[in-house]
Amino acid sequence: MGFELEGVGLIHDNGFRALGRISLRADRGERVAVIGPSGAGKTSLIRLLGTALRPSEGRLEILDANPWRLSAGALRRLRTRVGTIHQSPPIPPRQRVVTAIHAGRLGRWPAWKGLLSLLYPVDIAGAQATLARFDLADRLFERCDRLSGGQLQRVGIARVLYQQPDLILADEPVSALDPALADAALGELVEESVRRGASLFASLHAVDLALKWFPRIVGLRDGEVAFDLPADRVTEAMLHELYAAEGDTLPVQARDAATCAARARSSCN
Amino acid sequence: MSNRDPAARARLGWTLVALALLWPLLVLAEFRPWALFEPANLRVMGGFLAGFLPPASSPEFLGLLLRATLETIAIATAGIALALWLAAPLAILCARALAVSRIGPGPGRLGGEVVRAGGRAVLAFLRAIPEIVWALMFVRVLGLGPAAGVLALAITYGGMLGKVYTEILESTDTRPARAILEAGGGRFAALAYGLLPNAAQELTSYTVYRWECAVRASVIMGFVGAGGLGQLMDQSMRMLNGGEASTILLVFLALVLFADALSATLRRALA
Amino acid sequence: MSGTREPCEPRGAIDFCLSCVLTSALLVAAVVASFAYLDIDFPALFSHEAATSIGRFAASFFPPDLAPGFLRKTAWGALQTFAVAVVGTLLAGVAGLLCALPASGRHGAGAARLARFVLNLLRSVPELVWATLMVLAAGLGPFAGVLALALHTTGVLGRLFAEAIENAPPQPEQSLVDAGCGAVVAFVYGTLPSVWPQSVAYGLYRLEMNIRMAAVLGFVGAGGLGQMLYYHLSIFQQAQAATVLIAMFVLVLVVDALSDRLRAWMER
Numbered sequence: 089m090g091f092e093l094e095g096v097g098l099i100h101d102n103g104f105r106a107l108g109r110i111s112l113r114a115d116r117g118e119r120v121a122v123i124g125p126s127g128a129g130k131t132s133l134i135r136l137l138g139t140a141l142r143p144s145e146g147r148l149e150i151l152d153a154n155p156w157r158l159s160a161g162a163l164r165r166l167r168t169r170v171g172t173i174h175q176s177p178p179i180p181p182r183q184r185v186v187t188a189i190h191a192g193r194l195g196r197w198p199a200w201k202g203l204l205s206l207l208y209p210v211d212i213a214g215a216q217a218t219l220a221r222f223d224l225a226d227r228l229f230e231r232c233d234r235l236s237g238g239q240l241q242r243v244g245i246a247r248v249l250y251q252q253p254d255l256i257l258a259d260e261p262v263s264a265l266d267p268a269l270a271d272a273a274l275g276e277l278v279e280e281s282v283r284r285g286a287s288l289f290a291s292l293h294a295v296d297l298a299l300k301w302f303p304r305i306v307g308l309r310d311g312e313v314a315f316d317l318p319a320d321r322v323t324e325a326m327l328h329e330l331y332a333a334e335g336d337t338l339p340v341q342a343r344d345a346a347t348c349a350a351r352a353r354s355s356c357n
Numbered sequence: 358m359s360n361r362d363p364a365a366r367a368r369l370g371w372t373l374v375a376l377a378l379l380w381p382l383l384v385l386a387e388f389r390p391w392a393l394f395e396p397a398n399l400r401v402m403g404g405f406l407a408g409f410l411p412p413a414s415s416p417e418f419l420g421l422l423l424r425a426t427l428e429t430i431a432i433a434t435a436g437i438a439l440a441l442w443l444a445a446p447l448a449i450l451c452a453r454a455l456a457v458s459r460i461g462p463g464p465g466r467l468g469g470e471v472v473r474a475g476g477r478a479v480l481a482f483l484r485a486i487p488e489i490v491w492a493l494m495f496v497r498v499l500g501l502g503p504a505a506g507v508l509a510l511a512i513t514y515g516g517m518l519g520k521v522y523t524e525i526l527e528s529t530d531t532r533p534a535r536a537i538l539e540a541g542g543g544r545f546a547a548l549a550y551g552l553l554p555n556a557a558q559e560l561t562s563y564t565v566y567r568w569e570c571a572v573r574a575s576v577i578m579g580f581v582g583a584g585g586l587g588q589l590m591d592q593s594m595r596m597l598n599g600g601e602a603s604t605i606l607l608v609f610l611a612l613v614l615f616a617d618a619l620s621a622t623l624r625r626a627l628a
Numbered sequence: 629m630s631g632t633r634e635p636c637e638p639r640g641a642i643d644f645c646l647s648c649v650l651t652s653a654l655l656v657a658a659v660v661a662s663f664a665y666l667d668i669d670f671p672a673l674f675s676h677e678a679a680t681s682i683g684r685f686a687a688s689f690f691p692p693d694l695a696p697g698f699l700r701k702t703a704w705g706a707l708q709t710f711a712v713a714v715v716g717t718l719l720a721g722v723a724g725l726l727c728a729l730p731a732s733g734r735h736g737a738g739a740a741r742l743a744r745f746v747l748n749l750l751r752s753v754p755e756l757v758w759a760t761l762m763v764l765a766a767g768l769g770p771f772a773g774v775l776a777l778a779l780h781t782t783g784v785l786g787r788l789f790a791e792a793i794e795n796a797p798p799q800p801e802q803s804l805v806d807a808g809c810g811a812v813v814a815f816v817y818g819t820l821p822s823v824w825p826q827s828v829a830y831g832l833y834r835l836e837m838n839i840r841m842a843a844v845l846g847f848v849g850a851g852g853l854g855q856m857l858y859y860h861l862s863i864f865q866q867a868q869a870a871t872v873l874i875a876m877f878v879l880v881l882v883v884d885a886l887s888d889r890l891r892a893w894m895e896r
Contacts (some may be wrong), residue, residue: 178797398765428665
């Protein structure tokens with residue numbers, strides 16, 4: 089099992105309810121995209137799954153364990169198996185790319201290895217191979233503040249792939265990439281999930297990307313699950329209703345491709 | 358694509374250079390932490406620290422302490438007052454915003470530049486030597502006592518105040534002063550009507566802040582015999598009188614806090 | 629004292645400021661009282677004899693003693709002063725960073741209060757006072773100066789480092805903790821890179837100040853140029869003292885230039 093939520097809710101300290109009672113389950117190796125207007129609770133949901141936030145209510149299991157009942161050591165070991173791709177990569181600007189990539193596997197390395205790697209990178213080949221999947225191999229020894237926003241976002245993805253987690257969480261992982269690169273980056277994520285049997289749970293702003301790469305789509309609105317369907321059963325009407333608050337047009341990556349994809353998957357088939 | 362870290366060689370090189378430099382520095386500085394634990398040193402320090410409690414509180418010592426504290430404050434105040442006599446004229450001389458010859462440029466421009474450069478050099482010279490060195494030299498000429506401290510403060514702080522005053526006068530809006538100069542007004546008219554209304558608050562605020570520093574400095578100068586708390590502390594330390602030293606340290610910390618608070622209040626009142 | 633009152637006058641002409649006038653009056657009174665309390669014999673100070681004796685004293689500094697043997701000794705003293713300042717600042721950098729971690733509040737409020745108290749205490753006691761204490765603890769010599777500088781500078785740098793850590797973005801370190809990293813490694817990879825350049829710049833500024841300070845710590849027996857100056861002045865060898873003073877001046881200039889270079893190189 090990838091994860092299981094049962095009646096999980098999240099209320100922030102200021103009393104704001106970010107998530108209603110959500111029940112959701114994903115099997116090991118399953119790929120799920122979550123879409124929805126901004127403020128729907130996508131980031132909160134991903135932070136809950138990444139054990140960065142503790143649910144206010146309900147039952148939560150990640151990789152067959154309830155993280156908040158584990159001992160500190162066991163929780164740490166569980167966390168090394170969950171990788172979160174953040175929308176803006178949490179990488180210190182002056183860090184070198186190779187160090188930022190290595191940081192992905194720090195949880196598995198003993199402390200001495202992590203510290204040693206600051207003196208001389210211990211796994212240059214591994215970091216380079218991961219970067220190569222995103223056409224960034226030549227940037228290995230560059231400093232992160234010399235990268236463009238799109239390059240940095242791909243470094244952030246590469247770092248989580250380098251972590252080799254069993255559950256990959258992604259919060260708008262390709263928001264800073266142009267359509268072609270976004271497509272390629274998502275392709276890499278999906279391939280990684282398929283190859284290693286890791287579950288992939290990604291929030292995406294662009295509906296067309298979600299429909300293209302993910303077999304299962306969860307629509308989230310106002311902290312509640314609006315629908316949870318196989319991609320080919322998501323209709324344009326459902327999407328319009330989901331994004332009703334944001335106007336008539338659906339948020340997509342590339343206009344032409346999007347309508348096509350949406351048609352291909354819903355009304356046209 | 359090479360599989361080696363291109364920065365590693367430089368990093369290793371610089372680390373080796375740093376270590377190679379650090380080693381002689383450690384030797385030069387006689388870095389011997391174990392000296393702290395040598396029995397002789399432990400005995401001296403232990404006895405001294407043991408004397409810290411209870412702090413000395415005999416009436417005659419407290420009387421002495423009160424006089425020394427007042428002396429310290431008086432040295433700082435008098436030193437700043439004398440420093441002002443030095444700093445204000447030099448700052449007025451050096452401020453470019455008050456130079457009528459720069460307008461145009463008018464006659465006497467070269468002479469003006471030379472005078473200003475000279476003034477700046479004087480200010481730099483006054484600042485260059487730390488006040489405690491001045492104090493040490495004045496003690497040699499004038500003998501032990503507060504006079505050396507006052508003069509030392511006057512000289513270094515005169516230099517510092519003069520430099521900062523000049524900077525403040527030049528960083529405020531200089532157009533009013535220029536207008537006055539262009540209308541035929543004199544240097545002092547331009548200062549009083551053109552620059553001071555804008556700069557007065559910053560000038561006073563900085564002066565008061567400097568007074569706060571002068572209080573600390575006057576304590577420190579006492580160690581070379583320039584009177585006040587420092588001289589008293591030096592004597593107590595020399596006699597290894599821990600009780601007196603701890604009382605003086607406490608008074609010193611209280612004095613610094615008091616000077617901080619007073620300077621903050623004054624700056625608010627003059628704002 | 630007209631100088632202190634001066635700044636308020638133009639203001640008074642526009643809008644009468646009672647508290648300004650009162651405060652100024654108090655300041656003038658304080659200055660008058662100070663001079664009265666100190667009871668310095670200014671007429672004697674500026675009398676003809678005093679002026680000639682000061683003049684003679686000043687003239688006796690020239691020419692400075694430039695004999696090769698003494699120059700070598702002075703250079704040695706300057707190197708020792710430099711070493712005291714560098715080693716003291718380095719020690720303070722390490723100790724400051726260690727104190728800054730609890731002081732930045734990452735190990736709970738109690739630890740933060742305790743660490744801040746210690747840092748404040750270290751900072752409030754001037755270097756020279758620390759030096760007199762350290763001469764007792766470690767014996768006469770430059771090592772006492774190193775300890776004195778290190779103690780005071782730890783207080784200063786610790787506070788600055790703590791502020792830098794508090795202001796660093798928390799996300800990088802948090803994300804590493806969320807990925808199961810240990811606390812030390814997460815700090816080193818997540819927060820240290822953001823804090824490092826600023827901290828080194830602070831350290832270099834402090835080094836510039838500590839060079840000046842190390843040069844005078846010798847007055848209480850902590851070696852280097854200060855001890856030489858104190859010695860030669862006390863046996864009325866002003867020519868030698870002049871050489872030492874020049875060496876101090878040059879040392880300060882050199883270190884300022886070096887530290888500027890290093891800072892610029894760091895900011896690349």
